[in-house]
Amino acid sequence: MYDLILKGGRVFDASQKLEGTQLDIAVTGGKIARLAANVNEPASQTLDISGRIVTPGLIDLHCHVYHGINDHGIEPDLVGVRSGVTTLVDGGSAGHANFGGWSEHVIPKAKTRILPFMHIAKNGLSTMPELQARTDIEVENTVSVIKANRPLVQGIKIRAIGPTVPVLGIDIVKLALQAATEGGVQLMIHIGDFYIKEPTLTRQLLPLLREGDILTHSFTNNPGRILDAKGKVLPEFFDAQNRGVNIDTAMGRFNFTYEVAIKAIEQGVKPDTLSTDITVPGRRDTVHSLTEMMTRYLALGFKLPEVIAMATTNPAKALGKSDTLGSLKEGREADISVLEEATGKWAVKDCAKAALTTDKALAPVVTVRAGEVFMPDWGPHPWGWLPEQVN
Numbered sequence: 086m087y088d089l090i091l092k093g094g095r096v097f098d099a100s101q102k103l104e105g106t107q108l109d110i111a112v113t114g115g116k117i118a119r120l121a122a123n124v125n126e127p128a129s130q131t132l133d134i135s136g137r138i139v140t141p142g143l144i145d146l147h148c149h150v151y152h153g154i155n156d157h158g159i160e161p162d163l164v165g166v167r168s169g170v171t172t173l174v175d176g177g178s179a180g181h182a183n184f185g186g187w188s189e190h191v192i193p194k195a196k197t198r199i200l201p202f203m204h205i206a207k208n209g210l211s212t213m214p215e216l217q218a219r220t221d222i223e224v225e226n227t228v229s230v231i232k233a234n235r236p237l238v239q240g241i242k243i244r245a246i247g248p249t250v251p252v253l254g255i256d257i258v259k260l261a262l263q264a265a266t267e268g269g270v271q272l273m274i275h276i277g278d279f280y281i282k283e284p285t286l287t288r289q290l291l292p293l294l295r296e297g298d299i300l301t302h303s304f305t306n307n308p309g310r311i312l313d314a315k316g317k318v319l320p321e322f323f324d325a326q327n328r329g330v331n332i333d334t335a336m337g338r339f340n341f342t343y344e345v346a347i348k349a350i351e352q353g354v355k356p357d358t359l360s361t362d363i364t365v366p367g368r369r370d371t372v373h374s375l376t377e378m379m380t381r382y383l384a385l386g387f388k389l390p391e392v393i394a395m396a397t398t399n400p401a402k403a404l405g406k407s408d409t410l411g412s413l414k415e416g417r418e419a420d421i422s423v424l425e426e427a428t429g430k431w432a433v434k435d436c437a438k439a440a441l442t443t444d445k446a447l448a449p450v451v452t453v454r455a456g457e458v459f460m461p462d463w464g465p466h467p468w469g470w471l472p473e474q475v476n
């Protein structure tokens with residue numbers, strides 16, 4: 086007797102080279118017990134999901150869910166299990182001085198798995214710009230709070246932008262890298278400045294990134310973008326990509342444009358992951374949901390299996406957690422997303438309000454997190470989950 090059987094879905098799982106095979110999934114004790122055609126044993130609950138897409142639980146590699154502590158932190162389960170997402174990676178909402186809020190106030194209330202990066206700025210993103218002076222960075226204290234909060238801390242985050250750039254230059258990145266190295270964690274680095282036009286640090290910071298570090302907002306069109314003035318991808322960027330730096334394309338309100346994406350992809354840039362950078366205002370204004378972010382990549386011409394991998398197996402790999410996340414293999418924790426692939430005509434906009442149209446769009450149907458079943462909330466638009474319809 087199983088706890089749950091999901092029957093008849095089309096399974097996409099890059100870790101098992103599955104691209105739409107019809108299989109049933111049986112769950113027991115919060116784990117995936119069987120993945121096979123026609124599982125007919127009894128179960129406490131059986132959901133008929135014929136024709137739906139089934140994927141490893143979606144992972145949003147960059148979002149902000151320090152809910153109730155800072156003003157833009159969105160409620161984790163709203164953008165998590167009630168949006169088809171089982172793992173949320175917070176992009177450094179808290180620094181060492183307020184990191185304790187995660188385990189005290191946020192994580193115990195959430196059903197969604199939360200993996201926070203720790204900001205190199207001591208108070209995280211509670212006030213912005215978060216780096217205003219050298220005294221906002223305390224490497225020693227950061228390292229000791231990382232060590233005290235293992236394994237919760239996923240890595241160190243820095244936004245390599247803002248008023249300290251002309252004053253301290255690349256030293257802010259070197260200090261973040263020092264904290265990550267001494268703490269034994271990875272670095273996530275934000276490019277795309279909206280405080281100052283120049284100088285920018287992108288060309289100097291790319292050679293410093295190590296294999297396994299994460300470059301986020303890779304398709305920003307703000308100062309510090311990965312294209313030079315003539316629209317050519319920086320050679321330092323390709324060196325980083327070839328070295329094994331994870332190329333993330335978080336959107337947010339300001340840092341994702343099709344113009345840059347198309348130029349970069351044409352020149353051989355291969356984004357690994359497609360996260361949202363969702364916040365309270367971002368969900369309202371621009372990025373809306375992880376499934377809508379996936380739909381943007383369908384509109385860019387990516388194939389469905391690639392898009393699903395960019396929100397499942399690839400972010401799991403970027404986190405160094407391929408052995409526990411991003412797969413529907415038997416024995417894994419039962420984090421499963423069931424999605425609708427709708428057919429119609431929609432417009433999906435970027436941060437510059439440029440639109441692409443698409444005839445396929447994704448929306449959440451059912452989420453399973455550690456074996457527990459969640460139905461999606463209404464969705465971020467007045468009409469629900471799907472993007473804006475066009476004629």
Ligand SMILES: [Zn+2]
Nearest residue numbers: 147148176362
């Ligand atoms: Zn962010």
